[in-house]
Amino acid sequence: MDRGINMQVNAVLNGRVATAFVMMLIFVTMSLMALGFPDKARLMPLMVGIPGSVLGLIQLINEIRHSAYETTDDAAEFSKAERSMFVWIFLYFFGILGFGFIYAAPILVFAFLFIGRKESLPVSLISAVATWAVLFGFFENGFEIPLFTGLLVQSIIA
Amino acid sequence: MDLSGIFGALLEIVGSPYHLFLLLIAVPIGMFFGAIPGLGGKLGIVLAIPFVFGMDATAGALFLIAMHAVVHTGGSVPSILFGVPGTGPDAATIVDGLPMTRKGEAGRALGAAFGASGFGGVIGGLFILAVLPLLRPVVLAFSPAEFFLLAIFGITFIAMLSGDSLVKGLMVGCLGLMMAFVTLDPQTGAQRYTFDLLFLWDGIDIITTVLGMFAIPEMIALGVAGGSMSQVDKEGARYGMAGVLQGLGDVFRHWWLSMRTSVIGAFIGMIPGLGGDAASWICYGHAVQSSKTPERFGKGAVEGVIAPETANNSKEGGSLLPTLFFAVPGSSGMAILLGAFVMLGVQPGPGLALNDMDIVWILIWGLMLANIVAVIMFVLAAPTLGYLSYVRGNLLIPFVLTLTFLGAYLSHRAWENMVLLVILGTLGYFLKKYGWPRPPFVIGLILGTIAEDSFHKAMALWGPGFLLRPGALIMLGLIVFSIGFYVWRTIKAKDGPGDQHAG
Amino acid sequence: MHKTLIALFFLATLAACTHESGADPDAPYYQAKNISYIVATNAGGGYDAYARLIGSYMQKHLGADNVIIRNVPGAGHIIGANTLWRSKTDGLTIGTFNAGLIYGQLVGKKVMQFDLRDFEWIGKAAGEPRAIVASKNCEVKSAEDLIAADEPVKFGSAGIGSASYSDMMLLADALDLKVKVIAGFDGTEGEMSMMRGEICAILGSTSSFANFVNAGYGDYILTIGGNLTGVPNAMDFAETDRARGLISIIDALAQLGRVSAAPPGTPKEQVELMRAAYKASLEDPQLLDEARRMGRPIEAAFGDDVKQLVVDALDQSPDVIAQIERAINGGSE
Numbered sequence: 003m004d005r006g007i008n009m010q011v012n013a014v015l016n017g018r019v020a021t022a023f024v025m026m027l028i029f030v031t032m033s034l035m036a037l038g039f040p041d042k043a044r045l046m047p048l049m050v051g052i053p054g055s056v057l058g059l060i061q062l063i064n065e066i067r068h069s070a071y072e073t074t075d076d077a078a079e080f081s082k083a084e085r086s087m088f089v090w091i092f093l094y095f096f097g098i099l100g101f102g103f104i105y106a107a108p109i110l111v112f113a114f115l116f117i118g119r120k121e122s123l124p125v126s127l128i129s130a131v132a133t134w135a136v137l138f139g140f141f142e143n144g145f146e147i148p149l150f151t152g153l154l155v156q157s158i159i160a
Numbered sequence: 161m162d163l164s165g166i167f168g169a170l171l172e173i174v175g176s177p178y179h180l181f182l183l184l185i186a187v188p189i190g191m192f193f194g195a196i197p198g199l200g201g202k203l204g205i206v207l208a209i210p211f212v213f214g215m216d217a218t219a220g221a222l223f224l225i226a227m228h229a230v231v232h233t234g235g236s237v238p239s240i241l242f243g244v245p246g247t248g249p250d251a252a253t254i255v256d257g258l259p260m261t262r263k264g265e266a267g268r269a270l271g272a273a274f275g276a277s278g279f280g281g282v283i284g285g286l287f288i289l290a291v292l293p294l295l296r297p298v299v300l301a302f303s304p305a306e307f308f309l310l311a312i313f314g315i316t317f318i319a320m321l322s323g324d325s326l327v328k329g330l331m332v333g334c335l336g337l338m339m340a341f342v343t344l345d346p347q348t349g350a351q352r353y354t355f356d357l358l359f360l361w362d363g364i365d366i367i368t369t370v371l372g373m374f375a376i377p378e379m380i381a382l383g384v385a386g387g388s389m390s391q392v393d394k395e396g397a398r399y400g401m402a403g404v405l406q407g408l409g410d411v412f413r414h415w416w417l418s419m420r421t422s423v424i425g426a427f428i429g430m431i432p433g434l435g436g437d438a439a440s441w442i443c444y445g446h447a448v449q450s451s452k453t454p455e456r457f458g459k460g461a462v463e464g465v466i467a468p469e470t471a472n473n474s475k476e477g478g479s480l481l482p483t484l485f486f487a488v489p490g491s492s493g494m495a496i497l498l499g500a501f502v503m504l505g506v507q508p509g510p511g512l513a514l515n516d517m518d519i520v521w522i523l524i525w526g527l528m529l530a531n532i533v534a535v536i537m538f539v540l541a542a543p544t545l546g547y548l549s550y551v552r553g554n555l556l557i558p559f560v561l562t563l564t565f566l567g568a569y570l571s572h573r574a575w576e577n578m579v580l581l582v583i584l585g586t587l588g589y590f591l592k593k594y595g596w597p598r599p600p601f602v603i604g605l606i607l608g609t610i611a612e613d614s615f616h617k618a619m620a621l622w623g624p625g626f627l628l629r630p631g632a633l634i635m636l637g638l639i640v641f642s643i644g645f646y647v648w649r650t651i652k653a654k655d656g657p658g659d660q661h662a663g
Numbered sequence: 664m665h666k667t668l669i670a671l672f673f674l675a676t677l678a679a680c681t682h683e684s685g686a687d688p689d690a691p692y693y694q695a696k697n698i699s700y701i702v703a704t705n706a707g708g709g710y711d712a713y714a715r716l717i718g719s720y721m722q723k724h725l726g727a728d729n730v731i732i733r734n735v736p737g738a739g740h741i742i743g744a745n746t747l748w749r750s751k752t753d754g755l756t757i758g759t760f761n762a763g764l765i766y767g768q769l770v771g772k773k774v775m776q777f778d779l780r781d782f783e784w785i786g787k788a789a790g791e792p793r794a795i796v797a798s799k800n801c802e803v804k805s806a807e808d809l810i811a812a813d814e815p816v817k818f819g820s821a822g823i824g825s826a827s828y829s830d831m832m833l834l835a836d837a838l839d840l841k842v843k844v845i846a847g848f849d850g851t852e853g854e855m856s857m858m859r860g861e862i863c864a865i866l867g868s869t870s871s872f873a874n875f876v877n878a879g880y881g882d883y884i885l886t887i888g889g890n891l892t893g894v895p896n897a898m899d900f901a902e903t904d905r906a907r908g909l910i911s912i913i914d915a916l917a918q919l920g921r922v923s924a925a926p927p928g929t930p931k932e933q934v935e936l937m938r939a940a941y942k943a944s945l946e947d948p949q950l951l952d953e954a955r956r957m958g959r960p961i962e963a964a965f966g967d968d969v970k971q972l973v974v975d976a977l978d979q980s981p982d983v984i985a986q987i988e989r990a991i992n993g994g995s996e
Contacts, residue, residue, distance in 0.1 A: 017590065017593070017594065018594050021590045021591070021593075021594050021596070022594075025331055025335065025596075028335065028338075029331075029334070029335070029338070032338050032353065035353065036341075036352075039345075039348075039350050039352055040348045040350050042345075042347050042348050042616060043345045043347065043348045043350040043352055046337075046341060046608075046611075046612045046615070047338065047341045047352065050334050050337045050338055050341075050608075051334075051338060053334065054331060054334035054335065054338065057327055057330055057331045057334070058331060060327055061325075061327050061328060061331060064327070081384065083383070083384040084380065084384050086383070087379075087380040087383040087384055088380070088586070090383070090561075091376065091379075091380065091561070091582060091585065091586075092582070094561055094562075094565060095565075095578060095579075095581075095582045098565050098578065099575060099578060099579075103562075103565075103566060103569075107562045107565075110558065110561075110562075111558040111559070111562065114554075114557065114558040114561075115554065115555070115558060119554040121554060121555075125555070129555065129558065129559070133558075133559065133562055137562075137566075141566075149566075149569075150569050150573075150575050153575070
């Protein structure tokens, strides 16, 4: 009997429910924060936030009930491939944030292709060089738009 | 109608090799700027200004308008092929354009997009001619009261784009609205949800939002699924010229829809302050609402590409009107064009109609011709572009990711936008995964600012009585009608074909 | 076929990677170097236009390789000014922003990381005289009407916290005007509102209303910091020292307008070189001609003159500062 309940609880604590919960939480938090604003400034946020929170609660309950009745739900699983892609997104993010486009992007492109996807060396290298060429040639030189140089780089130079 | 003036201007363009040359290089440049996410047509015009400075008014204005007119045509390319919007308004094209690519119909989607863009652009030009005499009263009829209700009207479309779950759709839409409230409130000077972060003072950037909500999830999904954007074998697919021509044909097969969305787009462009970004979404919503089979939308319905693309281009025609005749820019792109026109020696304003109608005709023809040239140029290139949908996802992802981060950064040159990008991208992915619709978020964000701003102004000007203004009453009627129409349709659909009930 | 096109595309990009170097140097320091011109707005606005124009001439006069415009928009010029404040002091950076930030510094806005007095002031290209424009639909036809009005006159203004809103509130305080200020009108929205007969008047930069007035939709009824034939100056109506003091602040800001500065701590030598090049640019007949064609007035002041204006404007008594604070933070309606 206990195992049955555990399974049910586990089934409920899945991605679907989590998403609905997060959505509701955002509304509730923003509505609460809106209470601290001056009158005119909080009018619309509350007019939207309170109904939003209510809807969020409704949807959360829906999702929980839905999940409790189903034992398998492939979509609710967070697969390895997804994890891997998220890692890449964050690598991109930290790389570009830290080192700027010109340095980070070609390296990241190379890394993604060669290491992440096991593409051949020539393809990876050419892609990386092409990325650099476009960023440097078109943006920095051609259009004279200085590209972000990265927070770490900036603090080293400064 | 001054026919000799109108056609004289046309001759001035096509009769001069110099002018034709300018037209022919302006178009690909404009489309290029539109196609690179984050660059946007505005930057293109700013960079073109030094080049154009030495030219005479006709040549310079022609070059600029030709460049500007086709930015959204180019912007449809990455939207359709990769789910990465080239410009803000092109995000609406992703909703059905991307699924078409998935089904192997990239060529058809591109053909439809270019055809629709060209069609919309031409109608936008003709719209100017038709509306010119009525311009003043129409533009002046829109006060904050009407703006507020127009925004509400746009937001009611949220319900209709909700796909399967109304609650989810409304929630996402409301979330977009809440995000619009993240700003330094102009009405009170209070900081709302900004946590003392300066970069949030001006609100959440729409380009970053659109890139985060659509581009990132698509790339993640592509990475997870493997393969290429198109999930159909090459042999069975229509990415070549045949598909492109079919897409072009679709624009004319759905000619009545194309007409309506072009006119709506031009009209929205004509009202300064409504924001061109909304035009493509509103017309998309209109296409869904007016279709007999709305469930096809979001899954690759070609009308879902035609509607926003016509609106994107026709709105430029519409926004020329207040820009030229009131010196009030119809959009932010027009604001820059306005400055450029002044620099070239054109004096926008009511005096223009008396002194220099010639330049107006040049601009209108330039707008229309540029759109036509764009269609021709890109129909030729479309098969090559369609081929891209078969490129291995592995090769696409790193480039598209780079462009996405670049686009987010370039919008306002804020690295913080990249943080926003990743946060919204993560949210967007899970929304996509668990069946929450994403377009309502974008609509909420765009229209939320307009709604709140207009509401407070209307209250300050007239108090709650603003709802009783004639224009406001008409809008209220429209809102009630559209909601009622939607409800009726939903009930009818649920009843099914065999049921004898009245609706 | 596809591959050839792609290859050509990349060849073109690589070709763009090379560029030519600048003209012969007047100042050896700047030879073959790039200068960053930080603009606190997005591309396409007034400050951007001036920066691009002046930058191209400064490049010539300094013998530099390039003057690269860096747009750093946001938070009403604050982000751009903050960025300039923190920039490297090697003499290769200059920036422009709205002198209206003076209001913010007077009330001590925490988000401003700078002290305007400590910037190395290069000069200003043009002032931004203010004026009140009243629409033809308005019962108020002159400054006297405005001052004598019994019912609050509806004014439009940009968002609360903006320089234009602050101008408006200070003026209303100084001349004891009965006004109802409706905030949130950006750019030309205010003009449209006047044409619709919703609001009566706006206080803003004179040049921005030129089209509106020329088209016959409205009239200038009052100026601050400028000279318009037949239009009285706000100072004419100031009856107390307090009023005069407040108006002189607005006046000072109107004088300053399109200012440019280098980060604090830039070496004297480089500052002098930049000031000289700025002056030479703004006196260059070619630039003046270009500016005229672009519709951008030039009324320049240089170096220490500008610095003095800034320092003076920031030198206000606590009483006045308190008044400004009240005005800026959503004062009377």
